[in-house]
Amino acid sequence: MANGGPLSSDRGPDSASAGKTEAARHAAPDGSGSPYQRLNPALFWLFGLPLLTGVYLASAKLGLSLATSAEQVSAVWPPTGIALAALVLLGYRAWPAIMLGAFLANFTTHESFATALGIAAGNTLEAVAGAWLLQRIAQFDASLARLKDVLALIVLAAGVSTALAATVGVTSLCLGGAQPWSSFGSLWGVWWLGDAMGDLIIAPLLLTWATDFGRPKRVAEATVLLAILLLVSWLGFSAPSRGSGEERTWIYCMFPLVTWAALRFGQRGTTVVTLVASALAIWSTFRGLGPFGTGLIHDRLLSLQLFIGVVSTSALLLSAALAEREHLEDELRVRVGQLAGADRRKDEFLAMLAHELRNPLAPIQSALEILQLPNASSAIIAEAEEILGRQVKHLIRLVDDLLDMARISRGKIELRKEWIALETVVARAIETARPLIDARGHELTVALPPQPVMIEADPTRLAQVISNLLNNAAKYSESRGHIWLTARRDRDRLAIQVRDQGIGISPDVLPSIFDLFVQAERGRDRTHGGMGIGLTLVRRLVELHGGTVEALSAGPGKGSEFTIRLPFEAPTSPSEESRSPVSRTPASNRSAKPGRVLIVDDNADAASSLERLLHSRGYDSHVLFDGPSALEWVDANRPAVVILDIGMPKMDGYEVARRLRRQAGGDDLLLIALSGWGQEEDRRRSTDAGFDAHLIKPVDLAALEALFDERESLPAPSGI
Secondary structure, three states, X not given: OOOHHHHOOOOOOOOOOOOOOHHHHOOOOOOOOOHHHHOOHHHHHHHHHHHHHHHHHHHHHHHHHOOOXXXXXXXOOXXXXXXXXXXXXXXXXXXXXXXXXXXXXHHOOOOOHHHHHHHHHHHHHHHHHHHHHHHHHHOOOOOOOOHHHHHHHHHHHHXXXXXXXXXXXHHHHHHOOOOXXXXXXXXXXXXXXXXXXXXXXXXXXXXXXXXXXOOOOOHHHXXXXXXXXXXXXXXXXXXXXXXXXXXXXXXXXXXXXXXXXXXXXXXXXXXXXXXXXXXXXXXXXXXXXXXOOOOOHHHHHHHHHHHHHHHHHHHHHHHHHHHHHHHHHHHHHHHHHHHHHHHHHXXXXXXXXXXXXXHHHHHHHHHHHHHOOOOOOHHHHHHHHHHHHHHHHHHHHHHHHHHHHHHHHOOOOOOOOEEEEHHHHHHHHHHHHHHHHHHOOOEEEEEOOOOOOEEEEOHHHHXXXXXXXXXXXXXXXXOOXXXXXXXXXXXXXXXXXXXXXXXXXXXXXXXXXXXXXXXXXXXXXXXXXXXXXXXXXHHHHXXXXXXXXXXXXXXXXXXXXXXXXXXXXXXXXXXXXXXXXXXXXXXXXXXXXXXXXEEEOOXXXXXXXXXXXXXXXXXXXXXXXXXXXXXXXXXXXXXXXXXXXXXXXXXXXXXXXXXXXXXXOHHHOEEEEEEOOOOHHXXXXXXXXXXXXXXXXXXXXXXXXXXXXXXXXXXXXXXX
């Protein structure tokens, strides 16, 4: 065919999915998704359209030369496939070539101007409708590598759109007097069948070779396949038809051959085999040879086309199914690799987590043993207490990071934005990171804009982001290093940068440095510690603020640089409260103490230690270890505050809270949930159960006393 050459380009491997550009793979009828749209419009109209018109006209003349039912109606009509492929690949702009080619083909066959114009309009409408249906309904992939694309070609293009050309064309012939109305039905059937075969044989060939630019492989095997195909076709179609049916045996050998082509050569090989077999069969049938060589030529040709249709659709569907299976297997291999990588990272994370937990537990255990020494001095005891406090805070930070990561991954974290001064956020971050910076002897240089900068952000989360970066810089720098924290306005963005002279980041780790459980340093020594989630938290929290974060490093030993860019706009009327921190009354200055406090927790150590701590602070506290006992005790003693653990046996804290609210005077109780679970869903369930507040273990005594202070009507304590 005249345009078969330019569409067959040999570059790259031969497979159903390899060698395609993404644009060619999803060719759209408007040309927006096909590389052929890049043709210069002037060149397209000057050379492309005339060439397409000539190809269409030549193939139409070939089809009309094989007409049997009427001079204008042929059961062999390649132009339909050419027109459909042209519109799918070149876009709707190719329709004038189809219209002109169809008009000239019929007008030069002694048809009147009106009849030829009507037939041309029907053929053009058929191609446009077919391309539109494929793209808009089926999101057609021109490579035919999916079953849905082949089914769409069979049903929407070959089945539905061809009915338009048959209806308009036969109607034009009858209206023009070229054919009688009594022949409408038979002519319509032949017209439709010929067009459908064009869509099933010619269009797939052009589409697959035009969208797959791979160089054919297995040339020797392909040569053998083609030779066997020619031999079987000669044996099946070259012998004179004797009507005995013996010659039909050979034609069934077509099915193993198209299966071979589908298995080894994909859709491109399948369409070539189908075209060759169809051409030989049609040639033999017109000569009165082969199994379709007896009877009226009209009936013989219709039977042959039905046979070819079965072979073509079977081959296309089989090849698409195999391509889909290959794609799914490739995807499965990728997923298996991803799962294996995730499993490996999980194992590494668990090992890191165990290591990170043992780090603070070791000094905690040593400090506890020091406190048990009978002759320990007050200085040694004070040092042990400092160790305990420091390591407990470290454990809390580890758990908080894990919980934050879980909340963000599940989309359960919500920012509480407010207008706040940048210097306030930076001060909070430095306060958090200062202990590690000082412990390692680093020098911290801070450079902020000279004018006050107000930003709309969640102060806690943004301070967490900056402190994480400062901690990383301190952790991954040699002792007595230098860390720079700078901020500047960059148009409509606020850029916050943390730079260090530390160990740097290798180029292979840098692209994935913000991924979960990834660390710049690996090894059993684990000198710098960490679980590999800090930078992931940084990226997620920055993205929640609508910003971006970028990591740069010249390589190992050359330091690193992290830059946060946040949206920036001046506040309309920032409040004075946003400009300065809110002063709070220290816990030691509180004079109002609530009355009786009940602590309910099945963990005896946790409950008893909290009870002793509150008792030492002047609270009348009492402890119980299960829900039913708490209900009885509250009914008899009427406490002012009940602190409830959530996860208890017999009756959980939610149920205890609900029952307490139903008791007489239950509405006056201050109910505080105390749990290791602190996600939004847990807090919501606590609120629904009747709790006034939800605190996370280990409890912050200052936060607990702040809740007590909010209940102004509580009675005074009874004393120690």
